[in-house]
Amino acid sequence: MxxxxxxxxxxxxxxxxxxxxxxxxxxxxxxxxxxxxxxxxxxxxxxxxxxxxxxxxxxxxxxxxxLRPSDTVSFGEILRLFDGPLAPLPCLSRQAYRPCDECESEALCEIRREFGRAYDASRRILDNRTLADALAGAPATPLTGKEERLVG
The missing domain is CATH 1.10.10.10 (Winged helix-like DNA-binding domain superfamily/Winged helix DNA-binding domain)
Structure with missing residues (x-):
């Protein structure tokens, strides 16, 4: 939330x-x-x-x-400004990365992989949707393939 x-x-x-x-x-x-x-x-x-x-x-x-045009202000930027990193796990964060204490291998971690897929989809949407898009009621660019099932 x-x-x-x-x-x-x-x-x-x-x-x-x-x-x-x-x-x-x-x-x-x-x-x-x-x-x-x-x-x-x-x-x-x-x-x-x-x-x-x-x-x-x-x-x-x-x-x-x-001060900036509304089509240059993304929902992801504002959310990070007020709520911090969007990543659900610290090992997925680009700005506040840290390895999980209990993880033996990020490459083999099923939890990281599954949450990473969902995070990538939501991050892509939030970083590409702008205030101008919301005001115009512009539909979001549809996701493709498996990603649609993750978000929907």
Whole structure:
């Protein structure tokens, strides 16, 4: 499961990304629209600013805007930002790799192999789906062969 923080980040980002170019939205408006605790949302928006995804503008027409185009922001990137590595096992992680203590051989590990197949399929989807795809309602590229059975 993804954390509430990640869910709120997705809701906030989709709200900002849906705006016409140059328009802003305040954190208070995002919080109101999505029933997100305002103080919690402010921390999330700050994390998104630090990551170079959002920009905040001050003044009468201030608020948040996308710093990067929505078609360059993937669901995988945001999920990693808020929830850490996507891998279900530490031996599968590309960013936080460590061998499992009890494993004698990664090459022969049935658990690693099966979870690796499922992880590869989900990672591919999350890393290829963007905010723009979600806003456009674009269908995901179908998986092929055995991978469809793993995800479906």
């Amino acid at each position: 993804i954390s509430n923080k990640a869910k709120y980040a997705f809701r906030a980002l989709l709200s900002v990304a849906a705006l016409p170019e140059g328009e802003t939205i305040t954190s208070a408006e995002i919080a109101r629209r999505h029933a997100i605790p305002h103080k919690f949302l402010e921390q999330i928006l700050l994390d998104l600013k630090k990551a170079g995804i959002l920009e905040s503008r001050r003044g009468k027409s201030g608020g948040y805007v996308m």
